[in-house]
Amino acid sequence: MRIIAGQWRGRPLRAPEGDVTRPTADRTRETLFSMLNSRLGSFEGLAVADLFAGSGALGLEALSRGAASAVLVEQDAGAIRAIRANIAALQCQSACDVRAASVLTLGPVKQPLDLVMLDPPYKTGAGAVAIERLTRLGWIGEGTWISLETAMGEVPDVRSCDVDAQRKVGKALLTLLRLKA
Template sequence: MSLRIIAGQWRARKIVTPAGETTRPTADRTRETLFSMLASRLGSFEGLAIADLFAGSGALGFEALSRGAASCIFVEQDPAAIRALRSNISNLQASPQCDVRATSVLSLGPAKAPLDLILLDPPYQTGAGEVALDKLQRLGWIGPATWISLETAHNEVPSIKGLQMSADRKVGKARITLLRMAPAPD
């Protein structure tokens, strides 16, 4: 199966997805809704440092890079998905902007600096996104200016201590939740 990048410099370019049932690529309509939600808040993706966690084929990260993000850390542990991800990086000639980490999101270490945007599309109904975000907050990946997108099943309502919901939208079988760091209590 292949997906198309929706907008930006790689608009309409195909990216491959891994075969099998292990990876569930984000549907075009869901990606379109997500990036519309982000664009209305960020204004532009130009120069952003981002991460695509539970990356699969990298569709979310490539969409952000296509729209001008400066760099993307892709984190994925499934071997078939990593092969698809590396193939897509090669086909798009995006190596200089990409950092692939073939590991579990939960084994990431401390961040050098908070990222501008973190995109998470974990397996549905597992709570993996909440667990990952809790850990990433403690490790410095999330700062006051960081935007976070968490995709879950439409009936999951994420709640992560220290983060507050900025927007929430159901799209088909998916729920997109945009999160920010909660302001420190006075």
């Protein structure tokens, strides 16, 4: 696993030990960031969240491409160690807010983020539940882009959002969402 583009392009990332998490493959991450880049134009200055973060690869990729800050949320202790090791290796502690918690226990925020990326365990529905909850808590607003990775064949059911785009990559389905107008 590595950073694909930006200031840390090619830098390796540590994956969590064991099989509790499923790191997003480089090819899947590359497809996701291509989809996002065509919509955002630039990651410069964005506030992002990497939820169900695993190694933190999604949040760190966004930072490498110019995002200003990243909230990385993960509850597995081994994954938290990997996230902290990756942040230390890239020396980006000041841009990162690591939260060792369940995404479903997060509290409210003062203003919505620009990009919320979710890669929950497949076939659990946790991503849709998290999106609905985080919308109520102010993490997701009218201008927020949301990416949700699910298993192929798993249909994301997020009542508060419209699907902007979907791509199949290997065993994954990438869905970009926006709040309904």
